[in-house]
Amino acid sequence: MAETTEDGSRGRKALSSPTFDYVDGILLGLYDSRSVLFALVRRNLAGRYRNSYLGFAWQFIFPAVTVLIFYVVFTGIRQNPMEDFAVYLCAGMFPFFFMKTNITQGAGCIVANGAYINKMYFPRSLIVLAQVISSMVVFLISYETAILLAALSGHHLDPLALLCLVPMILLMALFSVGCVLLLSSITVYVRDVQHLMDLGSWLLFWITPIFYVSDETSGILNAIIWSNPLTYFVDCFQSLVYWGEMPGFTQIAACIFMTLVVLTAGFYAFQRLKGGFAERV
Amino acid sequence: MDPGNAIEVRGLSKSFVLERKTGEKGAFGKEKTEKVRRTALEGIDLDIRKGDVVGIVGRNGSGKSTLLKIISHIMEPDEGTVSIDGKIASILELGMGFHPDMTGRENIYLKGELYGFSRGALDERIDSIIAYSGVGEYIDSPVRTYSTGMTGRLAFAVMVNIDADILLVDEVLSTGDVVFAAKAREHFRKLSKSGKTVIFVSHSLGTIEDMCTRGVWIDSGRIMKDGRIKDITSAYMRGVEDSPEIVSDLAEYEVPDAQHRLSLMYRDGRGVEKDEAKREEWLKKSAEQGYVPAQAEYAELLYARGDEASKADALEFYRSAALSGNEEAKARLSAILGGYRADRDADALRAFYRRLADRGNPLDEFRCGDLMLTSARGEDDRREALVWFTKAAERGNCDAMFKVGEMLRDGKGEKKDPKKAVEWFERAAAKGHVRSQFYLGEVYYHGRTVPRDEAKALKWY
Numbered sequence: 138m139a140e141t142t143e144d145g146s147r148g149r150k151a152l153s154s155p156t157f158d159y160v161d162g163i164l165l166g167l168y169d170s171r172s173v174l175f176a177l178v179r180r181n182l183a184g185r186y187r188n189s190y191l192g193f194a195w196q197f198i199f200p201a202v203t204v205l206i207f208y209v210v211f212t213g214i215r216q217n218p219m220e221d222f223a224v225y226l227c228a229g230m231f232p233f234f235f236m237k238t239n240i241t242q243g244a245g246c247i248v249a250n251g252a253y254i255n256k257m258y259f260p261r262s263l264i265v266l267a268q269v270i271s272s273m274v275v276f277l278i279s280y281e282t283a284i285l286l287a288a289l290s291g292h293h294l295d296p297l298a299l300l301c302l303v304p305m306i307l308l309m310a311l312f313s314v315g316c317v318l319l320l321s322s323i324t325v326y327v328r329d330v331q332h333l334m335d336l337g338s339w340l341l342f343w344i345t346p347i348f349y350v351s352d353e354t355s356g357i358l359n360a361i362i363w364s365n366p367l368t369y370f371v372d373c374f375q376s377l378v379y380w381g382e383m384p385g386f387t388q389i390a391a392c393i394f395m396t397l398v399v400l401t402a403g404f405y406a407f408q409r410l411k412g413g414f415a416e417r418v
Numbered sequence: 419m420d421p422g423n424a425i426e427v428r429g430l431s432k433s434f435v436l437e438r439k440t441g442e443k444g445a446f447g448k449e450k451t452e453k454v455r456r457t458a459l460e461g462i463d464l465d466i467r468k469g470d471v472v473g474i475v476g477r478n479g480s481g482k483s484t485l486l487k488i489i490s491h492i493m494e495p496d497e498g499t500v501s502i503d504g505k506i507a508s509i510l511e512l513g514m515g516f517h518p519d520m521t522g523r524e525n526i527y528l529k530g531e532l533y534g535f536s537r538g539a540l541d542e543r544i545d546s547i548i549a550y551s552g553v554g555e556y557i558d559s560p561v562r563t564y565s566t567g568m569t570g571r572l573a574f575a576v577m578v579n580i581d582a583d584i585l586l587v588d589e590v591l592s593t594g595d596v597v598f599a600a601k602a603r604e605h606f607r608k609l610s611k612s613g614k615t616v617i618f619v620s621h622s623l624g625t626i627e628d629m630c631t632r633g634v635w636i637d638s639g640r641i642m643k644d645g646r647i648k649d650i651t652s653a654y655m656r657g658v659e660d661s662p663e664i665v666s667d668l669a670e671y672e673v674p675d676a677q678h679r680l681s682l683m684y685r686d687g688r689g690v691e692k693d694e695a696k697r698e699e700w701l702k703k704s705a706e707q708g709y710v711p712a713q714a715e716y717a718e719l720l721y722a723r724g725d726e727a728s729k730a731d732a733l734e735f736y737r738s739a740a741l742s743g744n745e746e747a748k749a750r751l752s753a754i755l756g757g758y759r760a761d762r763d764a765d766a767l768r769a770f771y772r773r774l775a776d777r778g779n780p781l782d783e784f785r786c787g788d789l790m791l792t793s794a795r796g797e798d799d800r801r802e803a804l805v806w807f808t809k810a811a812e813r814g815n816c817d818a819m820f821k822v823g824e825m826l827r828d829g830k831g832e833k834k835d836p837k838k839a840v841e842w843f844e845r846a847a848a849k850g851h852v853r854s855q856f857y858l859g860e861v862y863y864h865g866r867t868v869p870r871d872e873a874k875a876l877k878w879y
Contacts, residue, residue: 170534172530172532172534172535172536172537173531173532173534175531175537176527176528176529177532179527180517180528183520184519184520187519187520187560252514254492255492255510256492256508256510256511256515257490257492257514257515257532257533258492258508259532413494415487415492415493416434
């Protein structure tokens, strides 16, 4: 039931019980209102493109066209052309767009769902989850298609590395949940954040090694690239898909560390700020 | 928590921060704003027993909806606690959760899931929901093509399936047509009979009285009164009628009866300081807008002033009120006119009536003639009366025709002219003037002033 039995979260808050119980209670609340989650996801996915001819396909067109453009441009001007450059582009482009969508669209997701927040009670974090799950569905379909095409084109894929994609994708999803929790709740109070993220993600695009290889850079540029959190995730995906090898230990450790940091910060911010959502959206 | 209680609210307070422009320019050329706290709820204590059907009434901005939102956990209070025993569902907006581009069927699933139904449960109920909504063949068209009523019915059809112990319903019943309203009322009646707890917020006092057993009146974030629904609604109505802010607000908005009420409040010093000037101002406005009780009252006020201009205005207002059927005005008018007729300076009255008659309304012309005739002091007056009567008669006033006939017959105001008199009587009679018809019958039967003519007599009789 969407409205949940009230003694749930409110009672728990009063108790200020240990963290484990607290998280446990939240997860339980989420499970109880899973139908709301489905509804929100379905609304995100099916509702958005309902009136367009290409509909859902629009979700894939943007990254696909970007891949195409960079492929055409960079195969033309590169000094030493990379083998299967298209596969390299896809390997990094789709994870990047997944995270970018969550950072930009995700930042506004609480505000965008104000009508629900104002009119009914359900755990607010469902909106965040719905956002990440919706973009995850799109990502999975497009990434799978891209990998399939890569295999068909004769690019060598390492089965073990591909298997490792599963935990990697999960990690990226958790990282995104953290980002969305943090950004969306702040956006409710400071609407500029969403616009800032639009700009920021555009900048991030250029300092993420998607259409170039990080090893080819040096000096200050290299430092900038590795100060971009998304670089680590994109690098891991490129290792697994394009290079067919395990990602470097540093990269994985960095990904896990950042995920924990962002999740904690996002969770904390969200819990602190969610009380004011209804009166501000 | 008392086990008999479904909801226990203790010491609940909530205030909102509003930003108000100060007028100063700040950074980026944006106007500086200051933050103002506005209290929405203040120290609310409320027990809702299990099975209570409670109606919450109050003006816009009184805090009703905020209270509902806090109880349903949508908003968090600044202070105080809310304890709830049972599964709670809130229906704060009927159309909520509908996606305009999705079909009715898809939206049933969407909304159903938002209200916590599983897909399986919805699969089972979908047919009965569609049937209940009465949307029929349009169920697979996008909801944006629906009329407001259809959307409302569809939403309501999902809503009746909500299974909760406590329902919070905000202003939902006021949408939709008569049939819908009846269905909705029936549904909530059944719910309350089955022992569910329901809280309504509505501005429609009739609906609330009809459905609730208990009422709570909230104003400015405080509970004003809590008790039997009939007591609450009538107390609330009285409160609204007596509230100076509301009444003056309405009066400013040119609602005539509010203007009248405001003038009464100024007269009696109820809620506002006594102020004769303001009383008169509002009374005048109300009277000028044609509000009958105000006209009668204002006329009296004017008449009491005593000068001729005011008296004439007073008479006009009396007349207008009297014509709208105000008995008091009628009585006053006839008393005044009676007095006037005996009065030696009836000239003022005559002047007034002449002025009225000059507008060319046959009824006024007739009245003027009548006044001249009844208060006549000489042949001149009678002549004038005849002129007015003739004018009115020529515009088709039958009473005036009769009068003209009478005067010509009797030689008042003019030399006797039986032939012309009969002509006038016949004109009036032809238009269905009964007295003329009867009179003509007599005339022809007895052969007075005209040759006896039984056929004509019979016809007029």
